[in-house]
Amino acid sequence: MTFFKGWRTRLALVLAVVGPGFITANVDNDAGGIATYSVAGAQFGYTLLWTMIPITVALVIVQEMSARMGAVTGKGLSDLIREEFGLRATFVLMLALVVTNFGNIASEFAGVASSFELFGVSRYIVVPLAAAVVWAIVVHGTYGSIEKVFLSASAFYICYIVSGVLAHPDWKAAALSTVTRPESAGFRNYGYVSMIVGLAGTTIAPWMQFYLQASIVEKGVTVRQYKASRLDVVIGCLFAAIVAWFIVVACAATLHTVGKYNIVTADEAALALRPLAGEYAYLLFAAGLFNASLFAACILPISTAYAVCEGLGLESGLDKRFEEAPAFYWLYTALIVIGAGVVLVPRFPLFRIMVLSQVVNGILLPFVLIFVISLINDSELMGSHTNSRWYNVISWFTVGIMIALTIAMVIAQGRG
Amino acid sequence: MSLVALSELLGAAVRDASGTVRGRVREIAVAPQDHPTRIAYLIVRTSDGERVVPPDALKSAGRSVRAANEMSQWMRYTPSDGVLLLKRDLLDQQIIDVHGRKVVRVNDVELESTPINAHLLLNVVSVDVGARGAIRRLSKGIVPSFTLRALLARIPPRVIPWEYVDLLVTDPARRVKLKIAYDGLAKLHPADIADIVEDLAPAEREAVFETIDEEVAAEALEEIDPDIQVSIVESLDKDRAADIVEEMDPDAAADLLGDLPEEQSGEILKEMQPEERQEVSQLLEFGERTAAGRMTTEFVAVSDTALVDHAIEALKTFEGSREALATIYLTGPGQKLVGSVPLVKIAITSPAVQLSEISESPVSCAPDTPQSEVAALFDKYNLITLAVIDEHGRLAGIITADDVISMLRHSH
Numbered sequence: 001m002t003f004f005k006g007w008r009t010r011l012a013l014v015l016a017v018v019g020p021g022f023i024t025a026n027v028d029n030d031a032g033g034i035a036t037y038s039v040a041g042a043q044f045g046y047t048l049l050w051t052m053i054p055i056t057v058a059l060v061i062v063q064e065m066s067a068r069m070g071a072v073t074g075k076g077l078s079d080l081i082r083e084e085f086g087l088r089a090t091f092v093l094m095l096a097l098v099v100t101n102f103g104n105i106a107s108e109f110a111g112v113a114s115s116f117e118l119f120g121v122s123r124y125i126v127v128p129l130a131a132a133v134v135w136a137i138v139v140h141g142t143y144g145s146i147e148k149v150f151l152s153a154s155a156f157y158i159c160y161i162v163s164g165v166l167a168h169p170d171w172k173a174a175a176l177s178t179v180t181r182p183e184s185a186g187f188r189n190y191g192y193v194s195m196i197v198g199l200a201g202t203t204i205a206p207w208m209q210f211y212l213q214a215s216i217v218e219k220g221v222t223v224r225q226y227k228a229s230r231l232d233v234v235i236g237c238l239f240a241a242i243v244a245w246f247i248v249v250a251c252a253a254t255l256h257t258v259g260k261y262n263i264v265t266a267d268e269a270a271l272a273l274r275p276l277a278g279e280y281a282y283l284l285f286a287a288g289l290f291n292a293s294l295f296a297a298c299i300l301p302i303s304t305a306y307a308v309c310e311g312l313g314l315e316s317g318l319d320k321r322f323e324e325a326p327a328f329y330w331l332y333t334a335l336i337v338i339g340a341g342v343v344l345v346p347r348f349p350l351f352r353i354m355v356l357s358q359v360v361n362g363i364l365l366p367f368v369l370i371f372v373i374s375l376i377n378d379s380e381l382m383g384s385h386t387n388s389r390w391y392n393v394i395s396w397f398t399v400g401i402m403i404a405l406t407i408a409m410v411i412a413q414g415r416g
Numbered sequence: 417m418s419l420v421a422l423s424e425l426l427g428a429a430v431r432d433a434s435g436t437v438r439g440r441v442r443e444i445a446v447a448p449q450d451h452p453t454r455i456a457y458l459i460v461r462t463s464d465g466e467r468v469v470p471p472d473a474l475k476s477a478g479r480s481v482r483a484a485n486e487m488s489q490w491m492r493y494t495p496s497d498g499v500l501l502l503k504r505d506l507l508d509q510q511i512i513d514v515h516g517r518k519v520v521r522v523n524d525v526e527l528e529s530t531p532i533n534a535h536l537l538l539n540v541v542s543v544d545v546g547a548r549g550a551i552r553r554l555s556k557g558i559v560p561s562f563t564l565r566a567l568l569a570r571i572p573p574r575v576i577p578w579e580y581v582d583l584l585v586t587d588p589a590r591r592v593k594l595k596i597a598y599d600g601l602a603k604l605h606p607a608d609i610a611d612i613v614e615d616l617a618p619a620e621r622e623a624v625f626e627t628i629d630e631e632v633a634a635e636a637l638e639e640i641d642p643d644i645q646v647s648i649v650e651s652l653d654k655d656r657a658a659d660i661v662e663e664m665d666p667d668a669a670a671d672l673l674g675d676l677p678e679e680q681s682g683e684i685l686k687e688m689q690p691e692e693r694q695e696v697s698q699l700l701e702f703g704e705r706t707a708a709g710r711m712t713t714e715f716v717a718v719s720d721t722a723l724v725d726h727a728i729e730a731l732k733t734f735e736g737s738r739e740a741l742a743t744i745y746l747t748g749p750g751q752k753l754v755g756s757v758p759l760v761k762i763a764i765t766s767p768a769v770q771l772s773e774i775s776e777s778p779v780s781c782a783p784d785t786p787q788s789e790v791a792a793l794f795d796k797y798n799l800i801t802l803a804v805i806d807e808h809g810r811l812a813g814i815i816t817a818d819d820v821i822s823m824l825r826h827s828h
Contacts (some may be wrong), residue, residue, distance in 0.1 A: 074617035081507050087523065087553050155742050222618060313510075313521025313545065 103357020670762025
């Protein structure tokens with residue numbers, strides 16, 4: 001009986017804080033992420049699956065620190081950066097965040113457009129509708145109701161797992177290449193290395209740190225509930241990694257096997273899957289793309305608005321009304337309207353905007369990660385919840401690798 | 417008399433009497449123990465360590481600072497807990513704007529410099545929370561200062577006078593030294609205090625509730641979102657929590673303690689005064705959604721043989737909530753409820769009349785009546801208060817209309 005009761009209260013504790021970590025990790029598999037995983041599978045088959053485990057570990061470490069900071073201090077990341085590093089650093093950081101997130105938002109709406117064009121629906125109908133839905137969900141919802149919508153959207157990622165199963169992969173080969181050390185010969189291939197950089201870069205992004213910490217705070221998670229919250233982060237990252245694994249596997253088992261290496265986007269991947277994996281796999285892949293794009297399009301503008309308003313000391317929060325937090329809602333609205341708008345402008349250089357935003361993303365990430373590590377080791381702020389020594393070693397190692405990889409990506413992209 | 421911004425002073429070159437640049441301003445300190453607004457000294461970083469320069473040794477303070485004496489007369493700086501450092505403690509931090517009743521972030525601090533005889537008097541006058549302060553700081557050193565001044569003059573200021581600023585300091589010892597008592601905050605309406613507190617980080621909420629008067633704290637706590645209520649009470653030490661809970665309406669206190677883990681609510685109950693403890697723990701035993709869970713045990717009851725005069729005396733000594741005063745209950749032998757008199761009737765009847773003469777038959781319900789039925793009774797009989805009686809017909813408590821309104825709002 002006590003066992004049952006203990007188990008039940010523990011479950012209730014977990015359910016009470018589940019959400020922020022799970023949602024953040026899943027949004028990570030957005031339009032850009034799905035494209036990257038598809039291309040990785042199509043070009044290199046199962047040979048890149050080994051990256052999934054280290055990338056997941058890095059994701060967990062980075063996310064856990066933000067979640068812990070949110071629970072201990074009860075303040076958002078940009079709040080803390082403002083208080084510890086001043087207005088100017090915050091302002092520049094926020095400007096960069098708006099630029100890079102704007103590029104991401106545009107690419108999410110592009111994902112929405114291309115997923116519906118697979119079904120023959122014009123983007124001039126879908127994109128404005130999607131923008132209106134995104135805007136309304138957040139502006140008219142409360143934190144609790146929005147979280148439920150987002151959690152349901154996270155569950156929809158199962159699409160990709162089913163689609164991966166329908167692709168009839170070689171399970172044994174896939175499993176083996178996930179856990180075995182990669183062959184060193186691969187690293188001499190420029191394309192292979194730049195793909196690894198792409199995978200890592202698409203998985204750990206600056207907006208996640210801001211979004212996760214802000215939603216932990218808004219949910220009111222405290223130090224006492226933190227253990228459950230950490231579980232939320234870990235489970236979220238694991239689920240996101242499994243989904244990513246299945247996307248790679250689906251494309252590897254089909255496109256790579258028949259030598260169709262030259263896809264670039266997620267909708268191309270879906271189209272190429274159709275004759276190989278069947279109608280259902282194709283439909284699920286396309287529906288998954290739509291869900292992921294729309295989901296991320298909901299989160300990115302809100303995360304940006306949160307971070308910027310907190311950092312600059314403007315009223316923010318979904319629980320406030322429009323008149324109480326005008327800057328918050330205006331920024332949010334502008335990001336959606338312009339982000340969706342550019343997708344509809346004919347011959348708009350969207351691709352260049354996305355490349356630029358990736359570069360800014362890459363420049364921003366090291367700063368954000370360094371801020372995170374220095375804040376989390378500030379004992380005046382974190383009390384006894386600073387990183388332990390071994391945790392610091394691991395996180396600096398992770399951050400160091402992430403920084404090296406993103407610099408490599410920025411340089412590669414700069415070369416064109 | 418002129419205004420100077422903290423951001424202009426920070427980093428400004430400091431010259432000694434001979435006009436030689438000796439260092440730059442690093443910090444500006446106020447010693448609240450001595451004077452609440454006056455600048456005690458500037459901390460100047462020189463080639464020979466950090467020195468303090470009090471305003472009475474200054475000739476001018478602006479984009480450059482001129483001292484009236486030699487550097488050798490500037491004392492060495494030793495850190496002290498008892499001073500407020502404007503850059504560290506104020507700039508970019510959140511404060512409570514007591515006048516605007518919200519939490520805001522400081523973009524800049526405005527000081528007033530007044531020449532008196534041969535020296536200066538520097539005072540903090542306001543904090544800038546608007547665009548003007550932000551733009552001044554962002555463009556400092558990038559835009560030429562005269563262009564900047566012209567630009568800034570066009571931006572309408574958003575400043576909060578210093579007397580309306582309450583600082584958020586989480587370290588209790590430091591709070592005492594800096595004389596931070598949240599006096600301004602405590603004067604606000606409890607509902608406004610509640611809104612402000614909900615916007616703060618947990619450690620800051622704790623700071624406010626450790627500091628303000630127990631009665632005010634109790635009233636504000638009643639207005640706060642139940643989840644936040646719980647986390648605040650959990651963060652306070654048990655003595656302090658008990659002091660605040662004692663001051664709360666017994667029904668609100670019971671709701672709060674009911675939401676806490678049993679172990680903690682037990683500890684708080686243990687620290688409470690016996691009388692309040694008994695009331696609250698009785699309420700705790702009933703379900704929250706019943707008449708007993710909603711009732712308060714603080715009411716006015718007098719014997720039915722008493723006179724109107726006695727009732728007025730009882731009203732004068734009553735310490736419970738104002739809402740409970742709306743009805744005076746009459747008890748007969750064995751404390752049984754026999755009648756009720758609305759407050760209005762007391763006011764218009766002569767003091768020598770016996771209460772039983774003006775008594776009405778009371779509407780009452782049993783302790784286990786579900787709250788939906790309680791609301792129905794209020795509706796049907798147009799009640800302001802409703803008596804709750806135990807199995808022996810004795811008055812156990814009363815429910816007031818304001819409790820019913822919040823009950824109805826929360827059930828939707």
